[in-house]
């Protein structure tokens with residue numbers, strides 16, 4: 204009797220250990236607000252992917268604390284997110300299991316019809332402010348978050364802006380795109396000036412970085428048919444504007460949308476922005492499944 208009990212106990216213990224060893228990581232439950240393990244705790248094979256992606260591409264400018272005098276300027280206040288708020292936003296995205304992509308990842312997936320993680324987000328920063336290195340980069344490093352910065356090439360190495368050394372130091376965690384040479388409104392330029400802004404900024408960045416720079420963010424989001432045509436002729440594969448919700452596979456690559464994060468963006472609005480992609484994806488997937496069900500049902504009905 205005693206021997207039978209000990210055999211039973213040994214077998215039960217072995218089974219329990221075997222189950223524990225093979226227990227899968229918890230699957231992410233997207234579209235819920237419940238806390239889930241950060242992505243670093245999950246093997247990459249468990250990240251759900253989709254070709255029906257809808258990725259919120261967040262647009263930031265300055266990340267710093269303003270002096271009371273600076274904060275009185277509505278424009279400056281609007282352009283600036285405090286480091287504390289920026290960290291809270293990145294921490295939230297990480298805790299909710301979002302994958303941080305670069306603008307180039309999204310542009311590449313649209314062009315190649317590739318899949319992206321269901322819960323993805325892109326952090327972009329425009330204008331190349333020095334605080335992007337001093338304030339934002341340590342936060343990006345702390346949370347392992349990638350980002351894309353759009354640089355105005357003529358302002359690099361000027362007061363308040365990034366140096367080329369800082370630009371290099373943030374690679375490869377940070378990717379770069381053009382934001383033209385002078386940040387002029389491209390819709391107001393003569394054709395030769397327009398071409399210079401597009402071609403020269405690309406040339407300077409590619410020379411400094413030693414790699415292709417296929418992305419541009421239109422200054423102030425301003426574009427027209429001529430701007431888009433000349434941007435394409437200059438060799439860009441993606442043009443980022445402002446507004447328009449999350450980026451999806453059916454977007455025109457030279458008119459990709461971004462969502463702006465402002466100094467006054469509330470926590471509730473931020474959460475709405477970053478979850479918007481997941482709900483758009485669910486709608487796309489549902490309508491695609493409905494279409495394929497209709498197609499399958501037709502021959503039977505005939």
Ligand SMILES: [Zn+2]
Pocket residue numbers: 329330382386422423
């Ligand atoms: Zn700008």
